Amino acid sequence: MPSRYIAYAFVVVLAASLGARAEHTGMVRPPALPAFPPIPPVEGPLGTAYQHKRSKGFIRINAACMHTIAFQKLEGIGETDRIAGSGDEIICHTHLWMHEGGVSSFGTLVRRAEVTMPGRVRDTARLDLQTPLCQREGGAMWYELRGTRCYEADPSYRPTITVPFFDDPTQGFVLGAYAPRPASRLIAIEGNSRQADLRQ
Amino acid sequence: MRPAVHAAIVVVLGLVLLAPGGAPGKEGTSYRMVNPRFIDFPPTPPPTGSFGSAFVPGVSTGRVYRVNNCRQKVKLNDLFSLQRSDGLPGTGDEIICLAHAWMDLTGPRFGTIVMRGEVRSDNGGRFRTELVAQLDKETTLCKPVGVGDTATDTYYESRGTRCYEPDPTYAPPITVPFNSDPTQGLVLGAYAPAPSSPLISTEGLYFGSPGGAFLDGAVFP
Numbered sequence: 001m002p003s004r005y006i007a008y009a010f011v012v013v014l015a016a017s018l019g020a021r022a023e024h025t026g027m028v029r030p031p032a033l034p035a036f037p038p039i040p041p042v043e044g045p046l047g048t049a050y051q052h053k054r055s056k057g058f059i060r061i062n063a064a065c066m067h068t069i070a071f072q073k074l075e076g077i078g079e080t081d082r083i084a085g086s087g088d089e090i091i092c093h094t095h096l097w098m099h100e101g102g103v104s105s106f107g108t109l110v111r112r113a114e115v116t117m118p119g120r121v122r123d124t125a126r127l128d129l130q131t132p133l134c135q136r137e138g139g140a141m142w143y144e145l146r147g148t149r150c151y152e153a154d155p156s157y158r159p160t161i162t163v164p165f166f167d168d169p170t171q172g173f174v175l176g177a178y179a180p181r182p183a184s185r186l187i188a189i190e191g192n193s194r195q196a197d198l199r200q
Numbered sequence: 201m202r203p204a205v206h207a208a209i210v211v212v213l214g215l216v217l218l219a220p221g222g223a224p225g226k227e228g229t230s231y232r233m234v235n236p237r238f239i240d241f242p243p244t245p246p247p248t249g250s251f252g253s254a255f256v257p258g259v260s261t262g263r264v265y266r267v268n269n270c271r272q273k274v275k276l277n278d279l280f281s282l283q284r285s286d287g288l289p290g291t292g293d294e295i296i297c298l299a300h301a302w303m304d305l306t307g308p309r310f311g312t313i314v315m316r317g318e319v320r321s322d323n324g325g326r327f328r329t330e331l332v333a334q335l336d337k338e339t340t341l342c343k344p345v346g347v348g349d350t351a352t353d354t355y356y357e358s359r360g361t362r363c364y365e366p367d368p369t370y371a372p373p374i375t376v377p378f379n380s381d382p383t384q385g386l387v388l389g390a391y392a393p394a395p396s397s398p399l400i401s402t403e404g405l406y407f408g409s410p411g412g413a414f415l416d417g418a419v420f421p
Contacts, residue, residue: 026261043240055235058233143404191354
């Protein structure tokens with residue numbers, strides 16, 4: 001019987017890897033293009049925690065507004081205290097333009113994530129449960145996402161959150177402006193890093 | 201229950217639960233991270249212009265795939281108010297997609313990937329297109345990570361692909377043309393200007409009922 005479950009686990013991993021072959025985003029057509037300020041570009045200082053090839057990381061947002069930050073094998077990133085908002089978390093920014101409830105706006109999703117083991121991060125937030133935004137009934141739309149950027153901890157970082165998370169007011173949406181970057185070093189940004197799949 | 205049925209259930213669960221973005225075919229996104237070696241390029245230009253009537257929310261669909269670090273594909277389905285193109289590359293009747301990006305392609309670069317795709321007929325008078333940029337095959341610039349084993353080639357600041365209706369007058373100065381079609385390729389050292397034609401759609405996420413009604417009270421089938 002155990003061997004059967006091992007086989008099943010193998011099949012699950014195989015199926016998941018098949019499903020993960022291509023990174024993708026959808027296409028949207030907002031009602032109009034507002035004249036919002038451009039997304040601020042990536043700025044330094046750059047860090048060394050994310051080592052090419054060795055480190056792994058991804059940002060995932062699914063249809064249920066579940067936002068996941070995951071990293072493995074970051075160098076020099078120690079375990080945090082697991083107390084939300086205490087300032088020792090890594091910080092991730094997603095600048096975006098959005099249209100929700102008939103209103104267009106722009107700003108930044110500010111996320112914080114605990115380091116549960118040295119160099120390892122995995123944190124998920126349901127944005128629709130943590131805020132009044134990202135509601136499926138209203139048909140929320142995000143675009144102009146240049147790419148999520150993640151930074152090392154910065155205890156002094158306190159941007160003005162317009163729509164805070166219910167359970168952690170240090171996270172949430174900054175609207176009407178883009179959140180400034182933390183003073184700490186950049187860990188990584190979203191990009192096309194996927195290894196070539198020789199089957200394609 | 202028979203083991204084969206168990207296995208089938210497990211495969212389906214694996215696909216549904218563990219694939220990036222959740223269930224395959226549903227809205228969502230999952231992207232890997234890079235630690236860029238180069239920054240301080242000019243900011244990518246924001247979208248301008250206006251949307252045409254080709255993309256009908258709730259009916260039309262589109263997706264940007266980034267198959268690996270050197271390849272990008274855009275698929276648009278169930279488009280309206282277009283004309284079928286002639287099937288010949290570079291004749292100016294193609295849908296145009298622009299992907300502004302910062303790049304680490306054996307050195308610091310920034311610019312725009314200019315892609316073109318033929319407009320093909322779909323069911324019931326609708327149209328579809330597929331645009332493919334294979335930078336490793338079409339240019340000498342990009343080496344796939346894992347091939348050659350030292351490649352750091354990647355692009356980033358790139359999550360904003362924009363697609364436009366055909367514009368026969370659009371001829372940006374392509375710095376690195378594709379081997380198969382010199383009207384496509386990379387504009388480097390500057391961002392390609394937008395075509396003068398209407399926007400079809402832009403890369404983004406929609407959180408809502410699939411096929412439902414949305415957008416300022418407008419109801420679509």
